[in-house]
Amino acid sequence: LxxxxxxxxxxxxxxxxxKPEYTSTTRIYVVNRNQGDKPGLTNQDLQAGTYLVKDYREIILSQDVLEKVATNLKLDIPAKTLTSKVQVTVPADTRIVSISVKDKQPEEASRIANSLREVAAEKIVAVTRVSDVTTLEEARPATTPSSPxxxxxxxxxxxxxxxxxxxxxxxxxxxxxx
The missing domain is CATH 1.10.287 (Helix Hairpins)
Known part of the structure; x- marks a missing residue:
């Protein structure tokens, strides 16, 4: 009983x-400039890319990027609060970066994730001098809550x-x- x-x-x-929370995820792929016309990827390229992806994670979660996202979207929250809503993951042995955002509103979660992807892509290109940051997947509003x-x-x-x-x-x- x-x-x-x-x-x-x-x-x-x-x-x-x-209150339910919704998660929206966007994914990017980062291409190194020094690859030139080499077809395919070597093991060394993948290893270097794996180390750089950790740098990309830190760039995405940097105060500059988060403050610019908050300003662009006219959010009434500080960058520190925005950090708690964002999760950046990197699948093993890839140069793909997943950016997930949790929010009480599904549309807001996808708006923040997409804006974060755009601002972070510019910052990654500027800081690391990679040739391209390609969007693999745009964030869409979640249809079901991710928690509880x-x-x-x-x-x-x-x-x-x-x-x-x-x-x-x-x-x-x-x-x-x-």
């Missing part, structure tokens, strides 16, 4: 109290209630000195 109550409580909390995960939260609430019940019963049995 306790497990059902805590599971129902977690469900109600996740559904009615927690109602199913997972309900299950955790149910299992937590069940665990409390089992521990309580065991303690009562162990401490019973009759």
């Amino acid at each position: 306790v497990a059902l109550v805590t599971g129902a409580g977690a469900f109600a909390y996740s559904t009615f109290i927690v 995960n109602v199913r997972r939260n309900t299950l955790v609430g149910f299992l937590g209630g069940a665990a409390v019940t089992v521990i309580t019963v065991l303690l009562i049995e162990l401490l019973d000195t009759r």
